[in-house]
Amino acid sequence: MIQGPVTGGAHGWAFNRPLIDLAAKGFVEEEFFLTGDANLYTPVPGAELGRDGKWAVQPKGKVAFKTRFLVYRPADPATFNGTVVVCWNNVTAGYELFFGEGPEVLEDGYAYVCATVQKVGVHGFEDNPQGLAAWDAERYGTLSIPTDDASYDIFSQVARAVGPGRDTSVDPMGGLAVKQVIGLGASQSAGRLSTYINAVHPLPAEQGGHAFDGYMLQIYFGSGTAIEGSDPPVRVAPGNARPLPRGQNLIRDDLDVPAMIVNTELEAKACLKVRQPDTERFRTWEAAGLTHVSYQAQLTRNEKFQRDFGTTPAAPSEQMNRIYLQPFYDAALHHMNRWVSGGAPPPSQPLIEFTEDGQVIRDAHGVAKGGARLPQAAAPVAMNSATPVTDDFAGRLRGSNKPFDAAKLDALYGDEAGYLSSFRKAADSAVAAGVLMPRDVEPAVAEAAQEYRRAREVTAREPAAAG
Template sequence: MIDGPVTGGDHGWAFGRPVVDLAEHGYVEEEFFLSGDATTYRRIEGTGWGRDGRWHAEPKGTQPFTTRMLVYRPADPRRFNGTAVVCWNNVTAGYELFHGETPEILEGGYAFVGATAQRVGVHGFAADPQGLAAWDPQRYGMLDIPADECSYDIFAQVGRAVGADRDTSGVDPLGGLDVRRVIAMGASQSAARLATYVNAIHPLGRVFDGFLLQIYFGAGAPLEGGDRTVSPAAGPGPARLPRGANLLRELDVPVMVVNSELEAIACHGVRQPDTDRFVTWESAGTTHVAVQAQALRNRKYEREFGVAPPLSERMNRIAITPYYDAALHHLNRWAGGGAPAPGQPKIEFAGDEPTVVRDEHGIARGGVRLPQVEAPVATNSSVPVSTDFAGALRGSNRPFTPEQLDALYGDEAGYLARFEAATQRAVEAGVLLPRDAAPAVAEAAAEYRRARAAHRTPIGG
């Protein structure tokens, strides 16, 4: 059952909503509650659960649930491109992280659906709960997800609720839009759950027409149990995350894995070749959370919780959202029957225990070459400044000295000429969309000046 649109509450807005004005982009934002019985699953006795991704699951039981979905859709149906993107909201922080207001979504005419699929999203961690029910009891107090075993079917039910064959006789979350395809998207911990969905649940009945796994560490999540969520309190970062376990199975819909340098390291042991239904991108010089993404998260966190978390100037400074947008653009075409996403070079590794091969500047060789690594003003990498959970995900940024910049580029004009040429190559390779070229160049000019100033005023944080 779907109820909504939901309004009111202690705060008067939906948790995690955009910081941009969606109306200025011609979009409507509405929140809905979804209630029902979620099927839980178990591995079929006697079958493997190995690295080939040929996983076999069967229904185990059902549990009642009530959850929410936050929808952004074009106000004018003529602007709708026919695709609903369903995002598995990430709960690693103890509250939901998701980002559906990217240029590709808003300018491309997609509908975006942020799906609360896991228990932590509603109930938070036991210590200092920041989930929906604690944040706004009046608005979200009736929500309940009893266990993460329910998450796979909850996510599928959200997909069906916005799909082409949805029941529009009652409350329609998409306001009558003519949906032609539904793409599932999840990042980090949510990508692990999507991997399990692809391998074990998707073969039981098709709901989604494509899958986008962002910053995926190369392992699935449990079907049964598995309520212990990876969190900042779990200790050091990637070493505590699930790694090197499973590949995806043979596919009947397209799947893209879109990784930064950090997850390419974790996934090295389970790399699989690109096919006509599967493509992996690995971006050199990037990491799990860059400063641009963290700054946006901080704006939302300050609005929701009243404080601004610290923002480290030493963390990686290569924006990754334009890279994600390019992947979604290709996957949408691919899922609609068009050309597959273009394959890309992989990051270079060497040694018995493979390590990233780096150039004279400390920048990874190979992989997707965004202009910030082709025309660098700093060493951006996944190498962390600190080994705490957050630091391990944020990588590092080490500005070049003025002498290095002069030797490489001569002056700012020379640098920008090189950067613009690198930007054009990225556009031609398909890893950057034309709309993102000018903003990248503008940011590059600011980064050049920041690098020159860094050695006059040491960067802290």
């Protein structure tokens, strides 16, 4: 059962909604509640959930749930491109993280659905509850997800609530003619989506399968999650005690829909032992010089945190990686949309180069060799990498940025005009390779000018840190 649009509450807005005015972009933003019974799954007797990803499971019962999903959709049906992206909201932080307001979505007319499918998203961690029910009991107090084992089928049910065959008695899509639905998960949600693809997608529709027309796994560490007993610990291990995941399984190679992995240098290293070749149904992109969380993304997260929780978080480190991931994601989504619509697959990209013992091979500037190359990596003013500045868990996700000093900048580019000329050529090459959209070139050039000046300023102040 779908209820909505949902309004009101103590705050008066949906948790983690965009910072921008979507109406000014020609979009409708609405929130809905979804109530039902979710399938739980267990391995088929004798089945092994092994490295090949061909996981055979079956329903073993149901649990009742009530959740929410947030919808961004074009207000004018004529601008809708027919594709709905359903995002598996990330709950690693103890509250939900998602971002569906990028240029590709807003300018190319997608509908974007942010789905709450995990227990922590609703109830938070016990020792510091920041989930929806604690954040706004007036708005979200009736929500309930008893176990993450239900998350897989809840994800299917959200997809069907917004898909082409949906019940329109309460229509979250506002009558839009939906043609295809893409499932998307990033970071921890990509791990859960991996399990969903391998185990749940092949099932009959009545058991929760075949709800999506394609899948995108972003910043994916190469490991699925358990199909049962999948609830995370009450609280993740603090500091250095929390390891980064390492690749354990492939994405099954007999899928009947497209799947794509979109990674940075950090996850490429994790996935090294489970890399698989591109096929008619599968693609892997790895971006040189990028890492899991960039400075720009952290700024947006902090601003949302300030608004939603009323507390100012620590400012992002000036030493963290400064190549923004969103343009890379947007290019991948553009190609994925064409792919699921029956067009050509995304262009294959070179993979990041590693030594035999799994270390990233770097060029003369310290940037990873190989991989898809955004202009910030191809015409650098700094060594951006996944190499951390600090060894805590957050530090290992944020990588580093080491600006070049004035002498090196002068030797490479002469002056700022020379640098921007090189950067534009690198941006044009990225567009030709398909890893950067033409719309993102001018914003990238403007940011590049700022980064060039920053490199000169930072290294002038702190010459010892510029090596």
